Amino acid sequence: MIDETAGFEPPTSDDRLIWDVWLSVYQFPTLAVADALGVFPLLKEASASSEEVAEQLSLGPRATEALLGVLTSLGFLEQRLSRFHLTDVARNFLLPNSPYYWGGIFELVRDIPFTCSTLREALKKDKPIGYEGDDVWETHELDPEQARLFTRAMHSHSFPAAVGAARHGDFTGIRRLLDVGGGSGAFCIALAQEYPEMYFTVAERPVVCTLAEEYAAHYRLQDRIDTASLDMFGDPWPSGYDAHFLSNIFHDWSWERCRLLARQSFESLPSGGRIYLHEMLLEDTRDAPLAVTSFSMNMIFFTEGKQFTAGELEELLGEAGFEEIALTPTYGYYSLVTGRKP
Ligand SMILES: C[S@@+](CC[C@H](N)C(=O)[O-])C[C@H]1O[C@@H](n2cnc3c(N)ncnc32)[C@H](O)[C@@H]1O
Incomplete structure (x- = not known):
């Protein structure tokens, strides 16, 4: 006392x-x-x-x-x-008729029971509890309305960043891109506008493929964006693509699962093929910027993942066999970490 x-x-x-x-x-x-x-x-x-x-x-x-x-x-x-x-x-x-309207996030987040006690539970158990402990992706499969709400939220936070990635990333020479866990297909839509010669496939869980097809139709891109229903961990990835794009995917998973994804990508790309990881990166000290440290807390709450540093993503790609690993800041807090299969 x-x-x-x-x-x-x-x-x-x-x-x-x-x-x-x-x-x-x-x-x-x-x-x-x-x-x-x-x-x-x-x-x-x-x-x-x-x-x-x-x-x-x-x-x-x-x-x-x-x-x-x-x-x-x-x-x-x-x-x-x-x-x-x-x-x-x-x-x-913030205007509902803007293509960059963030309303989807407001709609998703406003009813989530995020409290000190739920966060404490997630931290202590080191397990996601955002959907009351249920697996987020399984929940979407069982509840298509929740999948729609979630995919709309992802689209609203990813579409501005997608336009930035298409503008500032280097996609020259790529003809067919597989967007693994591509959600609404926001990145394919943005890249399609920037690169008229490119074709795209959104590889997703079945319930999200249906939604991605609706987004492609909304942007009148059905002839350039199709979907492939797959489990990115359990199924072989389709061949015929010269690039794999994974946005906000590694941050959902453990280091081991990310390793598996990097290896899966390496094995299914042809020689010269490229991988693109699109993430909000932590500084090397892992204590900044605040939006990204807080995004890691969001990942603790909902997933088994966390935000990574550039060095961690580079290590994962290098370990899988990729070379010419490069970092490009693209938009807001986002960067691309890319590699080429020798
Ligand atoms: C955080 S969202 C990212 C969506 C999009 N790439 C973006 O950046 O806006 C993660 C996506 O991974 C998909 N996903 C989760 N598990 C998957 C699996 N096993 N196979 C394929 N997709 C999966 C989810 O359906 C979801 O759309």
């Missing part, structure tokens, strides 16, 4: 960091609720005063002040002459 009769020194730092972290629990819910209330489309054509927003959303002045205050201090709105405007980030990612 501290002896308080002896008096006490002032703390040697201030406590804003603790305040910031505690109160950050309101940030995501505020953004998701603002999305559900329609705050962003309301400001699409013209700015509005707080009173106008309150009237349009049928909210009281206290609620509107809190809502607009958080959204503005987070950087989604700007206030000029007492009127609220969308920022560029909000225009890109």
Whole structure:
């Protein structure tokens, strides 16, 4: 017990960091609720005063002040002459008719029971408990509506990064690409626009293949994107591809399973074939950036994986036999780690 009769020194730092972290629990819910209330489309054509927003959303002045205050201090709105405007980030990612709308993530995440006790359980057991302990991918197979919700969420967070990967990655000379665990096919869609001579197959679990076909049809790319139903661990990978693309796949699995995937890719590619790993990378010290350390915590909660450093992915590719291993930062927090089969 501290002896308080002896008096006490002032703390040697201030406590804003603790305040910031505690109160950050309101940030995501505020953004998701603002999305559900329609705050962003309301400001699409013209700015509005707080009173106008309150009237349009049928909210009281206290609620509107809190809502607009958080959204503005987070950087989604700007206030000029007492009127609220969308920022560029909000225009890109928070308008439902934008191709880069992040609404799928809000819809998926808002009902997930993420609490201190569930996180503690996941950390102690070192096992995912995001779907109440059930296997995420099996759950999707049994519940196609959950698979749709999840795939839409992946599409909404991956499509902007897919456009960045297509722009900044080097895909020259590739004719046929297999997108392993490709989800909606976001990367095939983005690459198809950038490389008109390329053809694509999304290799996925059966329930997700149906969804990927819907996305390809939506972008009128059925003639260039098809699907192959497979279990990437248990089934042989189809031949005839000169590149394998795996985005946000290694981060779902243990080191051993990643080894297996790298080996599987190496064995089924022809000589000269290329592998592309698309991931949000940890710095070498594994303690930054914050979004990526937090993404690792998300992986603890839902999967058996974690985020990797560039060095770890390079090691996995090198061990499988790939050469000419290279790292290319592509978009936001994402990078490509690539290798070529000699
Ligand atoms: C995190 S998502 C990544 C989706 C997409 N590549 C992206 O970056 O947006 C992982 C994907 O792996 C797929 N998947 C999981 N287990 C699989 C398996 N055994 N065989 C094939 N695909 C699998 C899931 O259905 C899911 O779409």
